[in-house]
Amino acid sequence: MEFSSKLIEKAVNEIAQLPGIGKRSALRLVLHLLKQPKEQTSFLSQALLQMREEIKYCKNCHNISDNTICEICANRNRDHQVVCVVEDIRDVLAIENTGQFRGIYHVLGGKISPIDGVGPSQLKIPTLVEKVKNGHIVEVIFALSSTMEGDTTNFYIYKQIVNSGVTMSTIARGIAVGDELEYADEVTLGRSILHRVPFEKSFKNN
Numbered sequence: 001m002e003f004s005s006k007l008i009e010k011a012v013n014e015i016a017q018l019p020g021i022g023k024r025s026a027l028r029l030v031l032h033l034l035k036q037p038k039e040q041t042s043f044l045s046q047a048l049l050q051m052r053e054e055i056k057y058c059k060n061c062h063n064i065s066d067n068t069i070c071e072i073c074a075n076r077n078r079d080h081q082v083v084c085v086v087e088d089i090r091d092v093l094a095i096e097n098t099g100q101f102r103g104i105y106h107v108l109g110g111k112i113s114p115i116d117g118v119g120p121s122q123l124k125i126p127t128l129v130e131k132v133k134n135g136h137i138v139e140v141i142f143a144l145s146s147t148m149e150g151d152t153t154n155f156y157i158y159k160q161i162v163n164s165g166v167t168m169s170t171i172a173r174g175i176a177v178g179d180e181l182e183y184a185d186e187v188t189l190g191r192s193i194l195h196r197v198p199f200e201k202s203f204k205n206n
């Protein structure tokens with residue numbers, strides 16, 4: 001793509017680095033911004049910069065947060081003895097949208113995937129194991145996507161905490177194998193949390 005302006009070219013190239021956006025879409029966005037009042041671009045770039053500079057991760061669950069402890073962890077009305085283990089922040093949003101879960105979360109930051117070079121040490125597993133061993137948790141719910149990587153991650157954590165006496169369950173598989181939680185509809189996801197099954201039963205059947 002040839003541009004008559006280096007400035008346009010630079011903006012297009014930056015935007016085109018975002019996932020799911022090709023150069024054509026990037027150009028459309030840039031031209032759109034040019035038609036808008038200048039402040040619009042200013043608000044957009046300020047919002048992005050501020051988000052990047054000031055975002056925090058909850059000390060307790062690693063969810064994104066504006067404070068050191070996220071709103072979910074800080075909420076006394078939530079059941080702090082029930083912890084739902086998820087891959088990333090999108091899963092927290094998906095489960096929160098169901099309105100069916102009153103416990104708290106633990107965000108791993110991914111799943112074990114040797115192909116992608118992600119090992120257990122890159123994930124927030126130790127803080128989860130520590131929480132369980134401190135004895136404040138009654139139930140751990142595994143809510144990872146039902147892929148091989150998800151199963152591997154569940155099983156890795158299971159082995160670390162199996163002797164701690166904590167109840168372990170997994171979300172019911174109304175969600176098809178290989179599906180990402182994010183794409184499950186709210187009703188299905190909500191049900192799969194309510195009708196969760198004991199974790200050991202889930203993998204012994206396989």
Ligand SMILES: [Zn+2]
Nearest residue numbers: 058061070073
């Ligand atoms: Zn939190």
